[in-house]
Amino acid sequence: MSGHLSVVGLGPGDARWLTPEADQAFAQAHALYGYGPYLDRVPSRPGQARYPSENREEAARAAAALRHAAQGARVALVSGGDPGVFAMAAAACAEIEKGPEAWRTLDVAVVPGITAMLAVSARVGAPLGHDFCALSLSDNLKPWDLILRRLAAAADAGFVIAIYNPISRARDWQLAAAFEELRRRLGASTPVVFGRAVGRADEKVAITTLAAADPNTADMATLIIVGSSETRLIARPGRSPLVYTPRAVESVRV
Ligand code: SAH
Numbered sequence: 001m002s003g004h005l006s007v008v009g010l011g012p013g014d015a016r017w018l019t020p021e022a023d024q025a026f027a028q029a030h031a032l033y034g035y036g037p038y039l040d041r042v043p044s045r046p047g048q049a050r051y052p053s054e055n056r057e058e059a060a061r062a063a064a065a066l067r068h069a070a071q072g073a074r075v076a077l078v079s080g081g082d083p084g085v086f087a088m089a090a091a092a093c094a095e096i097e098k099g100p101e102a103w104r105t106l107d108v109a110v111v112p113g114i115t116a117m118l119a120v121s122a123r124v125g126a127p128l129g130h131d132f133c134a135l136s137l138s139d140n141l142k143p144w145d146l147i148l149r150r151l152a153a154a155a156d157a158g159f160v161i162a163i164y165n166p167i168s169r170a171r172d173w174q175l176a177a178a179f180e181e182l183r184r185r186l187g188a189s190t191p192v193v194f195g196r197a198v199g200r201a202d203e204k205v206a207i208t209t210l211a212a213a214d215p216n217t218a219d220m221a222t223l224i225i226v227g228s229s230e231t232r233l234i235a236r237p238g239r240s241p242l243v244y245t246p247r248a249v250e251s252v253r254v
Contacts, residue, residue, distance in 0.1 A: 005065060008113070025111050081116050085115045117223055132161065137171075160225060162224070188209060194206045200221075225243075
């Protein structure tokens with residue numbers, strides 16, 4: 001019997017944002033692997049084994065899931081948001097690349113989910129309406145000077161920038177340095193959106209400017225969208241403004 005590994009996206013938090021395909025993959029799995037709080041979001045079903053692990057143990061978690069699948073089981077590896085965005089699908093690929101030949105014969109499926117930047121964008125309007133890029137601010141897996149260069153190049157090229165992993169207890173100064181770099185390149189009034197725990201009970205969304213953006217408003221569960229020179233606000237009486245980036249651009253200051 002050949003094993004099966006599904007790398008499944010949970011979406012950002014709201015159960016209504018879980019796709020029917022993801023739900024089906026969970027229902028069919030013999031075993032579930034994932035970061036503990038993510039696994040807790042998957043309804044438990046009788047006869048299913050669950051293997052929670054710590055946040056940063058991605059390689060070990062992926063390898064354990066692959067070993068289990070190689071024994072002939074249907075295994076689901078759970079990921080927040082979309083598994084292909086700074087998450088478990090690439091971790092599983094890395095383990096398959098360097099792992100035993102037999103892992104290449106496994107049935108592997110990646111089940112997409114709604115990624116955080118789309119959920120945050122939807123809350124405020126259409127900040128990703130024109131060209132944008134996504135960047136992880138974590139320097140655990142890449143050097144800090146590369147992150148700064150990419151931020152600068154993205155800002156100079158006129159991309160709206162979605163920043164994942166903006167801050168953590170171990171990375172407490174990087175976000176302030178990133179804002180400093182962006183302030184040198186973008187106008188003070190550039191819209192900035194902080195979306196925290198979007199789709200969960202403790203959701204918080206704030207719209208501010210690059211000049212006023214405060215790194216202390218962000219935590220590990222926050223995604224930040226920094227606008228381009230085209231991104232603007234539409235004021236609305238009695239409602240929060242819409243943030244949007246027009247689809248048409250005549251010329252961008254680069
Ligand atoms: N695979 C995930 C991203 C993993 S990186 C996805 O596609 O969304 C983890 C980062 O994602 C967090 O530091 C935060 O920046 C962002 N994030 C994840 N869930 C979020 C949520 N519900 N609201 C806001 N940001 C979120």
